[in-house]
Amino acid sequence: MKLFPQDSDVVLYETGFEDDILERTSISKQLSELVERIEDPVVLALDDKWGSGKTFFLKRWVAAHTEENKGTATTIYFDAFENDYLTDPLVSIISAVSARLPDKQESTVREWKTVAAKLAKPAFGIALSVATFGAKQHLNEFGDVIADVASGEAKDAVQDLWDVEKDRKEAVHDFRNLLSELTQKSATPIVIVVDELDRCRPDYALTVLEVIKHFFSVPRVHFILGVNGKALENSVKARYGADIDAESYLRKFINVSFSLPRAIGGRNEANVITKYAAKLISDMDLPERVSERCVSLLKCVAKGRDVSLRDVGKVLSKVALLPDVVHEKNYMDGYVDILCALLVTSVVAPRLHTKLVSGDAQTLELREYLVAPKEKTSETIGDDYNSDYDHEVTIWLTALIFCCGAEEIKDVENLPSWSEKLGERFNRFGVRDRKSIAAGIQKDWVELFRI
Numbered sequence: 454m455k456l457f458p459q460d461s462d463v464v465l466y467e468t469g470f471e472d473d474i475l476e477r478t479s480i481s482k483q484l485s486e487l488v489e490r491i492e493d494p495v496v497l498a499l500d501d502k503w504g505s506g507k508t509f510f511l512k513r514w515v516a517a518h519t520e521e522n523k524g525t526a527t528t529i530y531f532d533a534f535e536n537d538y539l540t541d542p543l544v545s546i547i548s549a550v551s552a553r554l555p556d557k558q559e560s561t562v563r564e565w566k567t568v569a570a571k572l573a574k575p576a577f578g579i580a581l582s583v584a585t586f587g588a589k590q591h592l593n594e595f596g597d598v599i600a601d602v603a604s605g606e607a608k609d610a611v612q613d614l615w616d617v618e619k620d621r622k623e624a625v626h627d628f629r630n631l632l633s634e635l636t637q638k639s640a641t642p643i644v645i646v647v648d649e650l651d652r653c654r655p656d657y658a659l660t661v662l663e664v665i666k667h668f669f670s671v672p673r674v675h676f677i678l679g680v681n682g683k684a685l686e687n688s689v690k691a692r693y694g695a696d697i698d699a700e701s702y703l704r705k706f707i708n709v710s711f712s713l714p715r716a717i718g719g720r721n722e723a724n725v726i727t728k729y730a731a732k733l734i735s736d737m738d739l740p741e742r743v744s745e746r747c748v749s750l751l752k753c754v755a756k757g758r759d760v761s762l763r764d765v766g767k768v769l770s771k772v773a774l775l776p777d778v779v780h781e782k783n784y785m786d787g788y789v790d791i792l793c794a795l796l797v798t799s800v801v802a803p804r805l806h807t808k809l810v811s812g813d814a815q816t817l818e819l820r821e822y823l824v825a826p827k828e829k830t831s832e833t834i835g836d837d838y839n840s841d842y843d844h845e846v847t848i849w850l851t852a853l854i855f856c857c858g859a860e861e862i863k864d865v866e867n868l869p870s871w872s873e874k875l876g877e878r879f880n881r882f883g884v885r886d887r888k889s890i891a892a893g894i895q896k897d898w899v900e901l902f903r904i
Contacts, residue, residue, distance in 0.1 A: 455737040456773045458766040461509075465530055469517035474728050475506065476717040478521070481514050484711075485522035488644050488675045495675050496665060498710045500682040503651075504763025505713055507679040511646050514677075518644070526642035526675075529553045534649035537657040543569060543664050550645060558638055565631040571624040572668065629671050636673045645669075648679035655688035662706040678707065715755075724755055730765050737769060740780040744772050746793040753846050754801060757824040764800050767904065771796045774902040787878035790852045792894050798822075799899070809857040810895045812888035816860050825850045827867035851875055856890045 461472070470478045488495075501507050515528040529549050536545040547569050551562045636643055647665075650658050665676050686699035693702070715725055730748045734741065747768050751760055779792065798806035805822055808814040820826060829843040830850055851872040855862050863873055876884040884890070 454739060454773055457737075457770055458733050459736055463512050464516075465512060466516050466528070467520075469513050469521045474732055475725055476728075477506075477510055477513075477713065478517075480711075480714060481510075481517050482522050484514065484677070485518045485524045485526075488518075488526055488642060488677075489524050491675070492672050494670045494672060495708045496678065496706060497676070498678045498680050498682070498707045499712070500680055500710045501712045502759055502761055503681055503684075504761035504766075506762050507713070508648055510713060511648050511677065511679050515646055525640075526644045527553055527639070529643070529645045531645060531647050532649055533647050533658070533661055534652040537653040541664075542657065542661045543572060543668065546645065546647075546661075546664065546669075550643065554635060555639065558635055561631060561634055561638065565628065565635065568624050568627045568631060569668075572621060572628060625668065628668055632669065632671045632674060636671070642673040642675060644675045644677065646677045646679070650678050651681040651684035651688070653688075655691040658685065658688045659692055662703075666706050682710070715759075724752060726751055726755055726760055726762065726765050729762050730769065733766060733769050737773060739769060739772050743775065743779065743789060743793060744769060746789055747772060747797055749845060750793055750797045750849055751801075753823050753825070753849055754797065757821065758801065760801055767800045768797055770904055771799070771899070774904065775898055776901060779898055785879055787852060787856075787875070788890070788894065790849065790878075791856050791891050792898060794849070794853055794857075795891060795895055795899050809853065810891050812857050812891065813859050814853065814857045816854060816858055816865055819850060819853050819858065823850055823853075830869070831867045832869045847872075852878070856887055 462468070470481055484497075487497075499507050499511065512530060515530045518524040518526060518528050529552075531546055531549045533542070536542060539545055547566060551566065554562055632643075647661060650661060653661070669676070682703070685703060689699035689702050690697060713725075717725055717728060727748060730744075730751065733739075734744045734748075751765065751768065754760060775792075795806065795809060798809055802822060805814065805818065808818075820830075823846050825843070825846045828839070828841045830847045831839050832842050833839055847869060851862065851868060852875065854860065854865055854868075855872075855875045858865075862868070862875060865872075876887070879890065
């Protein structure tokens with residue numbers, strides 16, 4: 454049994470969507486078609502919450518674009534978080550791009566780097582970073598050029614400020630012309646994937662956006678940003694203050710946004726978390742009874758809130774930490790369901806989890822959490838069968854009300870008649886102290902080891 458989900462090995466620019474259990478091939482192809490078709494420079498944001506699989510998708514897409522989708526663009530993957538120790542991201546982005554361009558463009562690339570060195574802000578600061586972090590050797594001739602420019606700036610510090618500004622504007626013009634020449638010579642677009650931008654220092658993250666806008670706005674040069682939009686908005690507020698309209702600010706830099714699909718399949722579509730959880734249960738070699746009941750609850754909860762793939766992994770890691778007795782002894786179904794409810798809520802709804810343990814959960818908040826309105830938990834409407842009745846969600850609702858609810862289950866309306874005998878799911882002779890069940894499970898099983 455494994456404790457944590459095992460990441461698949463990815464060879465950058467080689468591993469595509471061969472094992473596509475989440476059916477991301479379709480959106481991969483649509484993305485490839487878009488960047489090949491559009492000539493204007495475009496910045497797309499893969500905007501999704503943390504743990505949704507953005508990095509998984511982007512690392513595979515840079516390979517799939519050419520290998521599976523038959524795209525012609527040169528794709529570059531750039532991890533912004535790994536490079537935010539440098540003062541100016543321009544150095545790192547150019548190095549990543551130049552490493553992927555064909556050897557036949559070497560002379561143009563060298564000239565491009567030389568011009569870019571004049572645009573470092575300031576070049577002296579970049580040179581210092583290069584020397585401090587031992588990156589000069591890694592950046593090859595680009596490091597030499599930056600160091601030379603920095604030396605020149607130090608010598609000419611008294612040069613007229615207006616001349617310096619004029620030189621920089623000319624350098625920007627030359628930089629863009631050379632970048633355009635790189636796409637014209639190969640007759641193919643350049644697509645730069647910038648991942649983990651929202652994990653960077655706020656100043657660095659916003660500087661990346663500014664560099665993209667001011668230096669790379671060239672036809673057939675596109676960017677795809679892997680971001681959590683809310684986190685990036687917080688970076689804007691950290692720099693400019695809480696009163697700024699961060700969303701409008703970011704729209705100056707980002708043209709198109711998209712997210713990864715939550716559902717897969719056709720008419721009988723399944724939630725992504727169901728497929729992902731099934732794979733993890735197999736890969737981690739987890740006991741099926743508890744794991745599958747956790748997945749059943751996650752399916753209900755995911756209808757009303759955004760449950761991430763990372764959330765699923767955390768829940769199943771908690772299953773792996775349970776003592777052997779939970780899996781080896783044939784506990785009645787009620788105990789297993791309350792255990793799973795505590796595991797899932799501890800990850801996706803921590804405040805509700807506290808109420809479940811103390812037995813103070815209100816019926817209304819349980820219905821909202823499970824997406825279990827009254828029309829889904831009534832077996833009949835008058836004398837007729839209710840076609841909207843959902844037996845699975847009703848089992849979860851009644852179990853939580855019985856053990857963790859502030860109300861007595863007999864006082865709750867729109868529940869099936871069998872709910873009043875719910876104690877038999879815990880003990881064939883009934884339960885005397887229903888509110889001790891969740892607290893006991895929490896103490897004996899859930900809190901034994903914690904993640």
